[in-house]
Amino acid sequence: MDFGLAGLRLGIIYSFNEEVVKALTPLGTYKCVPHIIQHAAATIVNDKAWCDEFYLPTVKEKLRNAYERGYDRLTSMGIKVRRATAGCFLWFNLQPYLKRQTEEEEMELQNELLDAGLYIVPGTKLYCNSPGWFRIVFSVSPKELEVGLDRLEIVLKARKERNMRDN
Template sequence: MLVHPNNPLGDVYSPQLLTDLMGVCARHEVHFISDEIYALSIFTDEDEPSSRPPFHSVLSLPHPDPERTHVLWGLSKDFGLAGLRVGVVVSRCAELMACLRAVAIYKCTPHLVHHASAALLSDIAWCDDFYLRLNSERLGRTYRRARGRLEAMGARVREARAGLFVWFSIRDFMETDSAEEEMEIHAQLMRAGVYVVPGSKLYGADPGWIRLIFSVGEEELDEGLKRIESVLKKRRKKTA
């Protein structure tokens, strides 16, 4: 199971890496599932042009084992339409599709929602030429805004290429390298009126990482960052 683009890191994987991973799965007869829920939420960092590859869906690459290769997508992230409850599974596995069709009898998406989703995706002038382009520009702008403010506070920010979030380290504001202190800082941020996700809840390898969603209006983003800064300033004095 691969989350591509990655949540919470915002990474985009190269076609070569994807091909190599599919090759490993094919040799060992393991199913390869690519969750591409953020596939259309790609942006570029204009301040630091990245050498990282652009996004390539698994669907655009050769499949060494087509029967065991599956791709997931939905409207909830790229279009902010979680309430429509539309999910997509792309697979050539006849057995899997037969099972999904059987389950869909009881878990199907309403026909009106099907129609609305098809109309939205079929409107190339609005969807491709307007919405996706504007969404990418705005995500890139707010990402750079959030990243700049966090780095000015003294936080270390991981470069991202996609998604709605930024992954940053608060280890320089911690006295101990522990998940307990990470959760203590999370509680302080909550009391300051900011909801973020601590890295330990996202299975981070090391304590002291936080995921911040930046896909909001600039005024709201600035207020959230201001509250984060108020907490980190106090932590800076304490750790100093």
């Protein structure tokens, strides 16, 4: 369950696995969470009706819609996108936009994306062994996703035209 409360800097692991609990218990000494944060988190988590009947179904629907919007938009641009089963990211292939399949060329594309005001994580920075794969967060507002994908499309069109001229 994710409440999107990153500012609280609180994570909870609930496990019946004794080995996991044993391994994580010593970490509690060094990762104390202030009482007021614990209280706020406990209040949220203990409101089962709100969590189960409102928050989680609402978030699930919003994430599904955002995922589909991002997936559909990327595929409409002719980009190969890996189908996801979980997470808040789209993993997609921009290799056709690289002149060479190298990390350096991937970073050149990354720099063009940055210049366009768009930060998309290059795959080699996530230990992908094939340059040209990128990861984008889709769990943002619909407007932010639309603006980001518009910027991506502009960069890719310009890059494609430039690559065609150079060949």
